[in-house]
Amino acid sequence: MKPRKAITGLLLAFVAVSFGYLALRSVRATREWRTPDAVEAAARPPESSPQTAGKIVAYYFHVTVRCTTCRAIEAYSKQVIHQRFAKELSDGRIEWRLVNVQLPENRHFIQDYQLFTKSLVLALMKDGLQQEYKVLNETWELVGDKAALEQYVEKEVRGYLRKL
């Protein structure tokens, strides 16, 4: 009987600690919350380099807990951009950014880009201002076919490069 009681107590304690930790985290998140002005300043894209009139920012938005499929999409997308657009990356026409939207200062991206899951987003920037953006949702349907996903990402990036 004793081990049974011990297991019950242990599991109930684990459940209680889980809820306690959740509450603590939510209090901490509220404390770490910064004013919208500070958030905007932190999120503001850096000025375009003098050699280029504009650039494309390729964002990969994720949360703290990373799933296998999310990691695959991130890896394939990063590979396409770093291998097939190495020149554009080095001259500043393309920028790769990894953003954790779970951090309080990055949560505004969820509304900005209407994100409903971990996403690859292309943003066209001119004179420091965003002109347009596209959320590449099809990556989720193509993730099982690496070649097709890479082709899709490349096509979308090339399309945006033509608009620069």
Next chain:
Amino acid sequence: MEAPFVAAATALWLGILTSVSPCPLASNIVAISYIGKGLGDTRRVVMAGLLYTAGRMLTYAVLGALIVASLASIVGVSDALQRYMNQLLGPALIVAGMFLLELLRWRSDAGGVAERVQRGADRWGLWGSAALGCLFALSFCPVSAALFFGSLIPLAISSGAFVVMPSLYGIGTGLPVLGFALLLAFGAGAISSIFDRVTRVELWARRVTGVVFIAVGVYYSLTYIFEVFL
């Protein structure tokens, strides 16, 4: 005539695609063990499987209809469900597992009532499959969120079938689990009838289900609350 059929098949396929992806694996294991726990009684397993699928179907249909009717924002719903449901799922599964293992019990002191309570619990066990279907459907993971909000909802809007498409998607998400549970039940049922120890097999099946619930609950808590497995 062809377009609605293609749209319907796509909705069903999106559901299957969601279910066989790695991210709902833990919840699928829980669902299979719960549905398949009535090993000796294949009719009960079929009923539990159908109710589990119906629970998923209903949840997606209601959610889809709310979103299409613009009563809920896709971003708001998706963000809230992904943030909170997975966090609550861990402790909920642990407590449910404790009930299955009878580490926790409903109190019933009155004599004679015990039998009725037991019958009620058995019935709840069957309806519990539907509740589990609803709960898991609401616990969106990145894959299900991407395919439901990103692919299924636009499909439902373009085809005009606001309830049918999400329902078909729900059936798709339940099919692999249902199939697996049936295989398990028929296989184990055959073995148990050979040995004529149905009751004993069922007892162990329930214990295994309880342990699976607790193990997956701990996994969910460690992942989504304590963020241990990143």
